[in-house]
Amino acid sequence: MPDTVATLAELAAFPTISADSNEALIRHAAARITAAGGRIHTLAGAKPGKFNMLASFGPATGAGIVLSGHSDVVPVTGQNWQTDPFTLTERDGKLHARGASDMKGFLAAMLTAAQRCDAAKLTRPLHLIFSYDEEIGCIGVRDLLERLRAEHFQAQGCIIGEPTEQRVITGHKGKIAGCVCCRGRAAHSANPALGCNAIMLAGEMLHEMRDLQAELTKGRRDDAYPFPFTSLHAGTIKGGVALNVVPDYCEIEFEIRHIAGEDTSALLRRLGAAGERLGAASNGGTVEVRVTNDYPGVETPRGAAITQIALAAAHTEETGKIGFGTEAGLFTQALGMETVICGPGSIDRAHKADEYVTRDELAACDSFLDRVIATLY
Numbered sequence: 001m002p003d004t005v006a007t008l009a010e011l012a013a014f015p016t017i018s019a020d021s022n023e024a025l026i027r028h029a030a031a032r033i034t035a036a037g038g039r040i041h042t043l044a045g046a047k048p049g050k051f052n053m054l055a056s057f058g059p060a061t062g063a064g065i066v067l068s069g070h071s072d073v074v075p076v077t078g079q080n081w082q083t084d085p086f087t088l089t090e091r092d093g094k095l096h097a098r099g100a101s102d103m104k105g106f107l108a109a110m111l112t113a114a115q116r117c118d119a120a121k122l123t124r125p126l127h128l129i130f131s132y133d134e135e136i137g138c139i140g141v142r143d144l145l146e147r148l149r150a151e152h153f154q155a156q157g158c159i160i161g162e163p164t165e166q167r168v169i170t171g172h173k174g175k176i177a178g179c180v181c182c183r184g185r186a187a188h189s190a191n192p193a194l195g196c197n198a199i200m201l202a203g204e205m206l207h208e209m210r211d212l213q214a215e216l217t218k219g220r221r222d223d224a225y226p227f228p229f230t231s232l233h234a235g236t237i238k239g240g241v242a243l244n245v246v247p248d249y250c251e252i253e254f255e256i257r258h259i260a261g262e263d264t265s266a267l268l269r270r271l272g273a274a275g276e277r278l279g280a281a282s283n284g285g286t287v288e289v290r291v292t293n294d295y296p297g298v299e300t301p302r303g304a305a306i307t308q309i310a311l312a313a314a315h316t317e318e319t320g321k322i323g324f325g326t327e328a329g330l331f332t333q334a335l336g337m338e339t340v341i342c343g344p345g346s347i348d349r350a351h352k353a354d355e356y357v358t359r360d361e362l363a364a365c366d367s368f369l370d371r372v373i374a375t376l377y
Contacts, residue, residue, distance in 0.1 A: 002115040004362045005095065008108035009088035012097035018072040018135045021049025025071050029053065029111060029130060036115045038128075043144050045132055052144035053130040057114055058122025064376060065306070066127040066158035066337070067369070068327065069107045070134030070141070073099040079353040094356040101345030105357040106161025106365065109344065113369035117376075124376045127155060131327060137177065137293040138327050145334035157306025158331050159372065161343030163350060163357075164322065166364050168310045169341040171224065171321035174297030174329060176256040176264055180205050180275065181288040182239070186248040195246030196285040199239045201278060202250040205287060208274040209234055209254065212267070222259045224321040230258040232267070257325075260299045296329030304338040313371035314342065322347070342368070 014025040030040045033055040041054045058064065076085045076098055083089040085098040097104070110128050117126060132140035162169075182202045187195025213232045221228040232254065239250025258264050268289060275287030300307055302319055311317060319340075324347055328339040344361040 002112040004108045004112045004366055005088075005359060007111050008095065008097070008100065008105055008357075008362070011104040011108055012088045012099055013086055015086050016072050016099075017075050018133050019075070022071045022132045023049050023051055026051045026053050026130060029107070030055070032111055033114065033128070037119050038114060043147055045140055045143055050132045050140060052132060052140055054144065054148070055114070055128040056125050057117060057119040058125040058376065060125065062124040063154050063156040064125035064127055065309070065372060066129055066155045066331075067110045067113075067161065068129035068131065068158055068331070069103050069110060069161045069343075070131045070327065071107065072132055072135050072140075073102070073104070074135050074351050076353075081353045083354075093358055095358065095362075096354050096356045098355055100355050100357040101163040102347065102350035102355070103162055103343060103345070105163070105345050105362055106343040109362060109365040109369055110161065113366065113373060116370065117373045122376050124156070126373055126376055134327055138295040138325065138330060139293070141327050141330060142334075145330055149334050153335060155335075155337055157304065157309070158328070158337050158339040159306065159310060160326050160328050160331075160339060160341045161365070162324075162326050162341050163343050163345035163347050164320075164341055165346050166314060166342060166344055166361065166368060168307065168314050168316065168319050169322050170298070170300040170302065170307055170319045171260070172297055172323070172325055172328070172341070173225065173230075173257040173259055174264070174295060175325050176258070176268070176291055176294040178254055178289060178291045180252040180254060180271070181290060182250045182252075182285065183288075184246065184248045184250075184285045185283070187246040189244045189246055192246050193283070195248070196283040198247045198250040198285060201282055201285050201287055202237060202239060202252055204278050205252060205275060206234060208271070208278075212270060220259055220262055222321070225259065226323055228259075230256065230262045230267075232256050258297065260297060295325060295327070296333050298326070298328040298332060298339060298341075300332075300338050300340055306338050307340055309372060309375055310340045310342050313368050
């Protein structure tokens with residue numbers, strides 16, 4: 001029988017950092033799936049060397065189940081790893097490698113579960129999706145979902161195997177990332193009145209953002225989240241070229257993580273209006289609020305078929321919500337497909353040195369997926 005730990009070792013050896021190609025991993029997974037009798041459809045991404053892959057087992061028609069995960073991982077630069085991050089290394093029952101939790105452990109479990117299943121007995125299809133560039137804004141899967149939408153692809157539901165400690169997750173916040181771009185006019189600092197200080201404009205916008213966050217904590221709330229409100233966060237600020245030059249440009253990278261029902265267009269209009277007001281009051285400056293990336297949240301009903309399948313397979317009656325984002329809402333948005341998140345490992349170990357998953361966690365995921373696939377017989 002295929003071994004999930006050995007499969008994880010194979011996948012971890014591919015350094016699929018988001019900035020680099022995932023082609024070798026996709027080719028490797030495709031070869032294993034083809035050998036197991038699966039049908040492969042790959043879709044080249046917008047960037048060279050980037051690929052999404054859909055693999056299917058069983059009949060070509062019918063509302064089956066999708067198992068999905070991203071193939072990319074975050075960088076290891078600057079992290080103090082005790083071992084090679086791209087060689088799976090076991091220490092004290094922990095399997096260390098970049099992506100072990102997030103989320104090549106689930107990809108390995110997907111592959112071995114598909115190899116264990118009896119494709120000839122499936123009455124509805126089993127689909128596996130491997131995506132790219134999730135870690136930089138859920139970018140890659142959008143191309144595949146648009147293709148599937150155009151082809152009228154249907155499924156009973158989708159399970160995305162992000163690291164949830166095998167808990168069944170039915171909700172997370174959506175995210176909007178953007179730039180508050182402040183433009184001024186350069187001048188010598190000895191006579192600043194001849195210029196317009198873009199950093200000062202950015203500072204005023206930070207005050208506006210702080211006040212808006214304060215309002216948000218008095219509005220909609222969802223106590224399933226550690227921070228139960230929509231959040232507005234300034235992550236980076238960049239501006240200026242030298243101390244003796246009035247800066248003509250400064251930008252703030254911001255994000256909004258919004259709970260269900262929040263009117264995000266109204267929040268963006270508020271920021272935009274504040275920028276227009278501050279720009280007009282300045283000495284010739286402007287402020288532009290620009291969205292650079294966004295993905296929807298997910299709110300899957302407890303009564304949804306895929307939720308009930310996942311709960312039964314996980315041997316639990318409890319659902320939960322998570323603070324981090326996934327591709328789940330994009331599946332619902334593009335295909336109307338109800339989606340839950342459930343996978344081995346913990347997000348608390350992700351993106352860090354010595355990231356790991358345990359053998360027991362992978363074994364629990366194997367059993368979980370076997371029970372999910374059993375619903376297709």
